[in-house]
Amino acid sequence: MHTNLVGRAHEVVADIPRGDAATLDLVVLVGGAALFLGASVWRSIEGRGRAGSALSALQSTGLAAAFAALAYQVRAGGLLTGVDPAILGWFTAHRSDWVTGPAIAVTDAGGPAGTIIVAVVIGVVLSRRARSPIPALILIGTVGAAALASTLTKSVVGRDRPPIVSQVLLETDHSFPSGHATGAMALFMMAAVMFGHALPSARRALLLVLAAAVTVVVSVTRLYLGEHWLTDVVGGILLGGLAAVIGGALYTSWMDRARVRGARSPDENITTDSGRRYPTTLGRAA
Template sequence: MWRRTPLSLGPPARPAGRRSRAQWRPALSFCGRGTPGTMRLSWPKIHPPGPAGCDRRPALSGSTAADTDTAGVREAVQPPVSLASVHDAPVHTNLLGRAHEVVADLHQGGAATLMLVVVAGGATIFLGASVWRSLQRDRRGPAAAAIAMECTGLAAAFAALAYQVKAGGWLTGADPAVLGWFTGHRSDWVTGPAIAVTDAGGPAGTIILAVAIGAVCSRRARSPIPALILIGTVGAAALASTVTKSVVGRARPPIVSQVLLETDHSFPSGHATGAMALFTMAAVMFGYALSPTRRALLLSLAAAVTVVVSVTRLYLGEHWLSDVVGGVLLGGLAAVIGGALYTTWMDRTRARGAAGPAENYTHSGRSDPTTMGYAA
């Protein structure tokens, strides 16, 4: 056998025996990790010592060795292109993620701003239509245009607020702060009355009050229509509140902040909806035959009672602020529609009574408004 000396630069002399030319092809191997440019030659069946990590396997023969040589030289001359891609991939990913976050924030902020404009615009339309209706010469008769504007304003404001609650926009950002303020200012002498008020304004209490007020109005008008209108208005408001709760699906405030445990959905507040619909309708029905000043006082009293019921829901930690506002808007919308129905019925009853052959008189000689369709 022959041995190759360290000073030998060319291939050794062919030993005895016939071998193919491919078996004498030198093979390329790369030594050193992270240094693809380091290259050394190795001859068949000769394994000279090298640094740690070098490929000391025998060289391949034939076409396999040729393919290995070509791939090794190409890799030694040109480093892998994927190295730059691997280093740049996190940068591109971070940039794309940041861009998506910015676009989402802009979209959410723009939607919240638009919804705020819609809520403010709806409230403005409602107030303007109410003032316009109050300035009319015949204040008892319903003005179709004013009523339509009131309904449009309240419906738009309620829909915009419900969308923001569903989307979690910044329009509801004040809810945690308001809830925290109320829960942080509780006292024993306020909690008891608040529980009593919220129990009275619950579903059972609202139904009982609606039936009682409707019975009184129907007895004075000698017709079941006022009771049906009042109970139907309150029932429609409660049904709309239940459906909206299922659609929006907002969770209640944390259990630790609740005095009375509530587990159903939160938006809108059923107490605020029922109180607004019931007491506003009662003010409209009892104030139909009164002067404008007395009607305004009745409406103010109804608004004050609604505010008290709504504040108790915040104080007891049962609702968010936007839940209460949504309930007031929904109850007001139901009261506007119910009040328009009641006013229309009363106007027609009064017209039929005035067209009769003679008016009914009481024994005091004064006309009885209840027999003519007036609510005393």
């Protein structure tokens, strides 16, 4: 089944007229990025109001469109891939022993095993605070779904890795999108959203900035070590961001429903020293 689906996807992509689709593809990519940014700015102004679900849908649509357009660019060898060799050459020309060691450590920690371990640990912490397994399931499910989507996309696009001579750590599987960038973006953005759910907007923004910074560091190590092209890590960030937006919307929806249930069940409330009452199903704010 998997082989048939991948084969059919290859046929569909191959049947698209490359010249005729190039301009439309770029328009879709730019339009998708603009839609995501616009919805994100609007959401930062509106906060978590009634428009939250609609804005999440717009963010998801924008990221999905941008990712699909970039995947086509990579598959078709489009204009955007022209910068990849220059970026790879710059990183390989600026390697040094004191950077290579830490870069390998970061890329090892950001691999599949490291990502799973961190996701489980963060999920356990969030679930203990919420007194429910749902936060852990949402977090681990989001990261897992992002990893699966990355693997399937690699098979469909079928892009080769950078030349072996450029790689510090030999990897021979398909290249687009970067699994490290996908996993880091999905994991750390979801953690920022979940830990910052009940915090003031300034602190939520700080958590998101920190999550983005960690993702960039992991992504840059993949370029520095010659394991990926620039468009690979950009694609991974887009895909991981898409997973985080969807997972964040699920978590926000669950938290809102849990808060309503707690408010309707006085017996489940606890009284703090300050006299305020909180639902025990939520525990501390996650």
